[in-house]
Amino acid sequence: MAALSNLKQCPPFSTLPDLALRHNHIPELERYPQINLNSELLANPAGQRFYGGQSFVSVNEGVLKRITRTFFDGGFWESLEEARSPKSREQAPLIAQAGDLIARLLGLATGLRLRILPHTQELSAERIAQFAETRDWLNSDVRYLAWNLHLFSLAVAGVDDVVRIYKKSSSATTATVLKSPSQTQITCMSWRPLCAAEIVIGCRQGLCFWEVENTLHLGRTNAPSKIFKHPNNLPITSMQWNRDGTQLATASIGDRSIIIWQPDNGMMQPLKRLGPPGSLLKWSPDNDWLFAATVDRVFRVWNCHQQWTTERWVCGPGGYIQTACWSPCGRFLLFVSSAEPILYRLQFVQQSLLSSSADEKEILPIADLNACSIDTNRTLIGGPAQQLAWDPHGNYLVVTFKSTNCIAVFRTFIQKFDLQISAAYYLSGETAAEHPSFICFQPLYKDNDRSVLTIAWSSGRIQYYAFD
């Protein structure tokens, strides 16, 4: 373990001796949208959300009619709730008692089912937060960030279930807003490759597809172009498009299968495997491999090259895979488990080079992320990792942590068969209490080939940081 790179020698960014490294501020960043979601949320709190239905006044209906309508509107469970509501109890006590009886019987059946199949329990927001890559997902102002792959367009999902799309130099008032009642508890987002303006949002209700247009046409409603629900009505917790935007892989922490969707024709195929439900998906840049973590020690790597085959791995000390990222070349996968603060590397040897041992892979620890003090104030950095992000050039790896507030930056040197990593410096927020909620790199565009890290801080502030 002594040979591993660690955070002890990590200098703060402001004291770096090399001035070239400190010049992170480039004029281009001034044109980036200045976003502070906290102020926007204060201006438009979630309570003021308007979904259109609020302007209509409810009418008095009979109990049976109300229950029937609720059944067709919201399904069986809502109609049962309606039957047991105080209003129904007052108007028709017999119906309410029958509702109580049915609910009790169903409760018994559900209890029995949960004893036999514990993984089928309903997924609470707390459980989603446990496996989300976003730190403090439940309360964080920013729940997810997603950069468009081809154009300057940043999607920011807020705690108010609204996604705001920012373009260059746009402000809070000019941002395009995507909101819908069928889009709550956003866990992930992804812009579709080879499309200028199609984004898909993973949330509790499933997948919401949006066509983001600059100008809304006359009479066109602002609603998702399509909504796909998980076959078992589960929330989507992780997703990623393939390279050419034809397939979308999704995982849900309530389902063992990874689902590969073909959204254009609405078809999907589950990749069924025995084991714990999936939590995290990462497609390698060339789409030859699909990394799939689960809520338990098990994780899988799917070989998608010709015929899809899978390899099963298990985290030694327990826990689950918290976060992972691929190198831009697709030969290395870095990941961290929730049980220990060690950064692991999984190396993929090119198949054509070793045809006899086609799938030769090995897992090696490459960095020690144990918490350590970095200044005289005993400010800590490190500990269990929250999120990893690798810059598109493959020169920097950025790590955020679950319990400490600084961001560690590592320098990486990718060689053909080896990867070297060394701690470079750390970044911190404006105040000591500010912690990074979510980080991601902006993709390289034609007019900008600098790696720009986007950091969503817990205060709702979004910061851009350019690497050399």
Place this chain on the structure above:
Amino acid sequence: MSASSTSNACKLLLLGRCLRAVLLSVAIQFLLLTVFLLFVNFQLLHPLAWVTGTLRLVASWYTWFASIPLVASVVLYGVVLCQQHLSERPYCPTRYRWLLHYGPCKVLFLGAHLLVGLLTAWLYTGYLHTDYQHLRYTCYGQDCISAYHVYLLGIGLSAGCYYFVSVHMRQEISIEFPIVEHSQAEKMRELLYGSLAKALVRSLLPTLSYTAVFWLFGPMICHKLSHILSVDMDERLEGFFGVATNVRLLFYGYLLTAQILSNMHLMRCFYGILLSEDLPLVVTKPRAAFAHEQDITLVAGLGVFNVYVVQCLAAHYFYKLALRKNSAQRAEIFQLTEPGNRPANWRSLCDQCLSILGSFTEELTESMQKISVLKGAQSLPMPKITESLTASLMAEKVLLRQYNQIHGIRPIVSPTCEDGVDRPADGMRHVPNWCERVSTQLELSLQRLLQRVPGIVYFFKEPEGSKTTFLLANSLPVVYLTQALALVCAASLKEDPYGVVQKDLAAIIKAINKLRNELDKLSNVIGNIRAPSSSFNVLRCAVRRSLYAICNSFCDYLGDLLPPGEELRQLQDLVCQE
């Protein structure tokens, strides 16, 4: 290799696969029979005896001989399915033409369904209790017709008929490529589990419906049969309670329906799985004298227009080739011939793709002109520009007109022709004489009269948008081909050392853009016609993505590739939507 010989070689290849599918279908009969017997002979207290007894029964001589008719009917079913996959699919504008072309085949296929259903029921009843086994049974010393047996045979027929009506009657057989490529064994396993599980749910409604029909008409059928066979009637299944309380019979009926439905579904899927396997195509035409003559080139495969499956497979092969990270075959596309240094591979591939794309777009445009909403929108007059109109008012009118066109809204009052649009130049007008007038009137009256005869319009008039529907339903090769062409063009930036693609880029972009424009027009009226929305979505999204991929890759050179104008502006807007 000529077009016909390519077509024959491909057909031969696919025929081999169909043969494998038939063999698999025959094998699955025995597996399903085993599952059925395991169900009906279930013994909770003697599990070993239950399993060994069932297996012994399946392996018995009786089973081998008794299953010969079923196996023969399965082979017939397979042959008809194979014929449907490999035959040409012409467009039939009217229902009458459709009946003429597809009618006999559909009837034969229905016959095959009924036969498989009937013989499955007949074979399976042989393993049941003696009450269910034979059409005749001895009741109080008299020969009677067994209503149980009639019920079970009938359920076989009805299940076959149900599957045909729900799956094959309207839809053409189509090939589907799996979203995720698995090994053959895994595919079969998934298919088997999925089919059996689904069939158990799917067979509930048909069983109940058939039981209701049998309750109403069963006694009458039994009566007729007893007359024919000169035996007595069976009164066990008379009345509602006679049928509804016979749980064992209902269970057998349900199980039989599930077996037959899953059997037919499995046979259909075997064909799908085996036919969608990659064709062994090559990119470079073999030139050497000792080259294998049977090598089919990608271009030749794309040109097999009379076998839809082959065209789909070739286009899919092209797409996969274009998608691969490092493909030696893709590199062959950009190579020059030796001797001659000519880009023969690219030339033939590009010409073939552009020809397919162009003809598809042309046919689509032509078919769209027959859709009344689009036709109406095109014939709408431009708002008249008068000097009194302000620019903003004019802009509003133009916007309103565009909105009306998009949503197919036409003015209530027909546009006035006060400007004398159609007036001849010399001011003279042709006035028809009485004979012409009378004949025109007569013709119109006759047309109106004929159209009032029930069925005439239904059978002999082309339904609106039917050609468009046909084109969209058969657009899978275009979907793959467009994407593949775009990916190859994008890859050419790095992989094309001689710049062979460069010359054709403009033509490719124009062809895809033209198709995109037509599909955009169609998207506004797609709800009005019976076109399959998923096929349309797939095609439209594929075309849009392809165009984006090319334009994004060659963003800096678009101005050099295309002449300045509306098209260039459109494409630049597509890439730079900031």
